Amino acid sequence: MLDVIAHGVGSRQDLPIPFALAVAGAAVALIVSFVVLGLAWRESRFRGNDAGRPLPGWTATTIDAPATRWLLRAIGLLLVCFTAMAAFFARDLATNPTAGLVYAVFWVGLIPASLLLGPVWSLLNPIRTLHLGLARLLGSAPEDAGVRPLPAGVGYWPAAAGLFAFTWLELVAPDRATTPVIRTFFLAYFGVHLVGVTVFGSRWLDRGDAFEAFSSLVARLSPFGRRRDGRLVVRNPLDGLDGLAPAPGLAATACVLLGSTAYDSLSNAPIWVRLYQSSPLGVTVTGSLGLLAAVGVVAGMYVVATTLSGRAGDLPRRKLPGAYAHSLVPIAVGYLVAHYFSLLVLEGQRTMIYVSDPFSTGADWFGTATLEVDQTIAQYPGVIATVQVLAIITGHVLGVVAAHDRAVRLLPRRAAVTGQLPLLVLMIGYTVGGLLLLFAT
Amino acid sequence: MNSARCALLRLTAGMVIATLAVAGCSADPDDDATDPAPSTSTAPETPDGSATTPGGEATTPADDATDNPSPSPSDEEPAPSPVVVEIRVRGGQVSTETDRVPVAVGDTVRIIVRSDVADEIHVHGIEEVLQVEPGQRAVLEFLVPEGTAPGLYEVETHDSALLLLQLELT
Numbered sequence: 001m002l003d004v005i006a007h008g009v010g011s012r013q014d015l016p017i018p019f020a021l022a023v024a025g026a027a028v029a030l031i032v033s034f035v036v037l038g039l040a041w042r043e044s045r046f047r048g049n050d051a052g053r054p055l056p057g058w059t060a061t062t063i064d065a066p067a068t069r070w071l072l073r074a075i076g077l078l079l080v081c082f083t084a085m086a087a088f089f090a091r092d093l094a095t096n097p098t099a100g101l102v103y104a105v106f107w108v109g110l111i112p113a114s115l116l117l118g119p120v121w122s123l124l125n126p127i128r129t130l131h132l133g134l135a136r137l138l139g140s141a142p143e144d145a146g147v148r149p150l151p152a153g154v155g156y157w158p159a160a161a162g163l164f165a166f167t168w169l170e171l172v173a174p175d176r177a178t179t180p181v182i183r184t185f186f187l188a189y190f191g192v193h194l195v196g197v198t199v200f201g202s203r204w205l206d207r208g209d210a211f212e213a214f215s216s217l218v219a220r221l222s223p224f225g226r227r228r229d230g231r232l233v234v235r236n237p238l239d240g241l242d243g244l245a246p247a248p249g250l251a252a253t254a255c256v257l258l259g260s261t262a263y264d265s266l267s268n269a270p271i272w273v274r275l276y277q278s279s280p281l282g283v284t285v286t287g288s289l290g291l292l293a294a295v296g297v298v299a300g301m302y303v304v305a306t307t308l309s310g311r312a313g314d315l316p317r318r319k320l321p322g323a324y325a326h327s328l329v330p331i332a333v334g335y336l337v338a339h340y341f342s343l344l345v346l347e348g349q350r351t352m353i354y355v356s357d358p359f360s361t362g363a364d365w366f367g368t369a370t371l372e373v374d375q376t377i378a379q380y381p382g383v384i385a386t387v388q389v390l391a392i393i394t395g396h397v398l399g400v401v402a403a404h405d406r407a408v409r410l411l412p413r414r415a416a417v418t419g420q421l422p423l424l425v426l427m428i429g430y431t432v433g434g435l436l437l438l439f440a441t
Numbered sequence: 442m443n444s445a446r447c448a449l450l451r452l453t454a455g456m457v458i459a460t461l462a463v464a465g466c467s468a469d470p471d472d473d474a475t476d477p478a479p480s481t482s483t484a485p486e487t488p489d490g491s492a493t494t495p496g497g498e499a500t501t502p503a504d505d506a507t508d509n510p511s512p513s514p515s516d517e518e519p520a521p522s523p524v525v526v527e528i529r530v531r532g533g534q535v536s537t538e539t540d541r542v543p544v545a546v547g548d549t550v551r552i553i554v555r556s557d558v559a560d561e562i563h564v565h566g567i568e569e570v571l572q573v574e575p576g577q578r579a580v581l582e583f584l585v586p587e588g589t590a591p592g593l594y595e596v597e598t599h600d601s602a603l604l605l606l607q608l609e610l611t
Contacts (some may be wrong), residue, residue: 011565012592015611021461026459174602270540270591273604280536283602378590381611390461 012378013268014342017385022439025389029396029431033424037417044409046402048243051235052225060232069123073132076124086358087183097358099177100351102186103170108344110211111336115217118225121215127190128205128212131197146201155207155248158196160256162189162210164295167260171267172287178209192383213253220244221398241329241402246322254328255302258430259295261335262437266294269441298430302328305426312419313411323410324423327403331427334395335434338388342377349373388438396431400424523549523582528605530556530573530598541593541607544585550608551582552596561599564608566592573598585610 054060062068083106087098113120122128128142135145169176169185176182189210196204207211219225221237244250266272267290276286303321310320351373356369363372377384403423411419454525524544528537544550554562554571555578562571562581567589573583594608 003606012590012594015592024460028461032457126594272513273540274535277603375588378592386461392459393457425585 012346014388015381016382016441017388017435017438018274018382019439021385021389022435025393025435026432028393029428029435032393032397033400033428035421036397036404040401040404042408042416043415044405046236046239046242046405048239049226049228051239051243052227052231052235054227055232055234058211063232072120072123073129076121077125077126077129080126082285082355083359084183084186086355087179087186090179090358091360092179095354095357095360096179097351097354098179098182099273100354102182102346103177104340104343104347105351107166107170108336108347110215110339111218111333111340112344114215115222115333116224117219118222119212119216119219120210121142121209122205125205125209125212127193127197127209128202131202131205135202142202144201146197147199150200153248155250156213156253157249158204158208159210159213160249162192162208162425163214163253163256164260164291165189167208167256167263168291171260171264172284172291183338199356204256207247208250212252214257217244217253217257218333220326221330221333238398238401239403241326242405244326244329246325248322249320251302251325251328252299254325254332255299256295257332258328258335259298260291261332261339262298262433263291263294264339264441265434265437266290272441301426301429305422308422309407309419310410312379312415315410324403324406327399327406327423327427330395330398330402330429332395334391334393335396335397337391338434338438341387341391342384345377346373385438389435392431392434392438396427399427403427489577509549514515521548523551525551525553526606528555530560530601530603530605532557533601533603535603535605537606538608541609543609543611545610546585546587546589547581548585550585551580552605554579554581554605556598558601562599562605563599564594564596566590566594567608573582 027279055063082096083101086096086101090096090098110121132142133147135142138145166185166189169181173181173185193209194206196208200208206216207213220240220243222240223234223237225233225235225240225243227233227235267276267287272290276283276290279286281289306320306324309324310317315323350373352366353368353371353373356366357363358365404420407420407423408416506535515566524542526537526539526542528535542550549592552562552564552571554573555576556573557575559575560573562573562579563569564583567583567585569581569583571579573579589610591610594610596608597603598605
């Protein structure tokens, strides 16, 4: 799990969910899947980036105003500078807010932020802001301020790698909640992307920055989005999801998100703990292999399912994983919410208390230093368990519906049902697996 | 999609939500079979110069897991026996009978550790610390305080970063 002795992130973890709830959840997943398969529409009905009702004029103008956008960029810079200050200059005590800021407020907080506000990290990302400033100084547009154009085959692959690296940091790295480790990681991350953005311009960050990709993938499920004609709209989240275009590395990115969350759950299981603590390879190597295996299993299952599904149609085999990649996103988001929402609520509060005194001098910069964490939600494990199961089920349902719509678009009518079965089995597998992990660990 | 299908889908959705709601409300974390409270019979060891925190109540050595009421002068409920766990750390390996120990608020927990290296044991959440010296039998006894939130709390070593066990507080 993501904590270190005497360091405060994750001092408490959620209880396993009750067996009855796990079974009920699995049953619901099964029922809904087959209902969708049997009864749902025969023609693709999602219109992707063409869908949505425009926001009222004044709202859209305010949101898109340069002032708003620069305000958000400034906020992003400030937040990152504050965290860097705590990471580099404050003592590495349990009350240092760095780990909480990175693993709870940032990583988990990006999920509700993106669901509500869209791809926020594109504005908050300090790398992008710095590059924008530099580009302006040089008098060129940020997309063109690069040495060479971004090759088409790159897609989301750097983001998949970056997310794997971050989740490795979060789940496996020794001393992962200490400031030296965190700042080393982010210095390296910053360096890599500074190079990327210098070579390829700001387009590198659209799909190459792990956190921008993460935020934009989650944001596809937001009721707010931008239509193809550039207008800000309110739309059905499934339409937004449908608008996520297949791209190289997209499926891999979703698989990393799903697999790493599954590994997080698994790494809590006493069986796994015994295994890696007694492994001759050492804790870190075994943990890394476990994470890799979890992502690999998720990805392998996905490739097999999409290949089997595609046999019924005539899309070339190598395009199949990409064609359905968007349907993994809600499942991944469901997993993430299930595993991390209590962390955000509890450790997020604790972090907000610690930020008032990052240097442990007895200061109270924001007035929160004397507050206590409100642990009410933890007093109701039944509520937590229900939220967890609902998150996984909702992700499953959205994934099944999204895959169904794509399948009826890609497959000939006679094969529409049989072609979907492998995908359905895959998603039931993910959901039952997710529920099992919540129950057994 | 025609309206009959629409209606059927909505009905199914409603049934599904109702099922989950019922399951969620009726399911109790205590329903599923978890490990029975482990206990090993240990004579009360005098801790060898290692830090112990005073337990909140006088307890008799537990012979088995069931509640042997200890004789108490008052006519209140007899003090429950402590939850006892023995752990051995040798060569970086942890051996213990149970990895996950069910506890409840108000329980006295007694953790007995024998390690071949000096280390510091930390109980997360409840924030207890025990110093361990090599070759000595260290005992940490503490009360799970009122108001501790339900959840899994890890008991780990500081220097060697080993997870010893998890306390499952329901």
